[in-house]
Amino acid sequence: MRIAVCPGSFDPVTNGHIDVFARAAAVADQVIVAVLINKTKSSLFTVQERIEMLQEVVAPLDNVVVDSFYGLLVDYCRTHDVQAIVKGLRAVSDFDYELQMAQMNYRLAGVETLFVSTNPLYSYLSSSLVKEVAAHGGSVDGLLPQSVLGRLTDKLAENPSA
Ligand code: PNS
DSSP, X not given: OOEEEEEEOOTTOOHHHHHHHHHHHHHSSEEEEEEEXXXXXXXXXXXXHHHHHHHXXXXXXXXXXXXXXXXXXXXXXXXXXXXXXXXXXXXXXXXXXXXXXXXXXXXXXXXXXXXXXXXXXXXXXXXXXXXXXXXXXXXOTTTXXXXXXXXXXXXXXXXXXX
């Protein structure tokens, strides 16, 4: 069985991420969307909230599950029998860092990284920009699933300074 992982912070998941999950699901037997538990980076949503949002949006994809991990991604790959890391590449600006991580992960554990060219509809889209635009009252309609948009609106209402 070919297992792929789509790792990330997903704070929150966007339509760009979902496009990558669906494309990974079309080529792997099973895809694990893995949320990094990062104790040094502050996030708007808790890990549990991010997992819940991800579970809602991947529900239509039969071979996709959601998990979280702490520490090195390659250790997660080893313990979960993951053969490939799948990432979206939005633009040249993503390339340097993504290449560096792919090469390091291959060196550490021989795990391949496969890049999906992001749908041009979402090439400018990131969770950080979505949060910034939404926090200042801009429209992020069409960039997030409706359920996530609802949670983002509620979260920003609870934390107006976020
Ligand atoms: O959504 P993000 O924050 O850009 O995702 C980054 C992520 C989680 C893919 C990356 O930071 C990662 O793999 N972190 C796990 C720690 C690790 O393995 N670091 C070494 C990378 S070579």
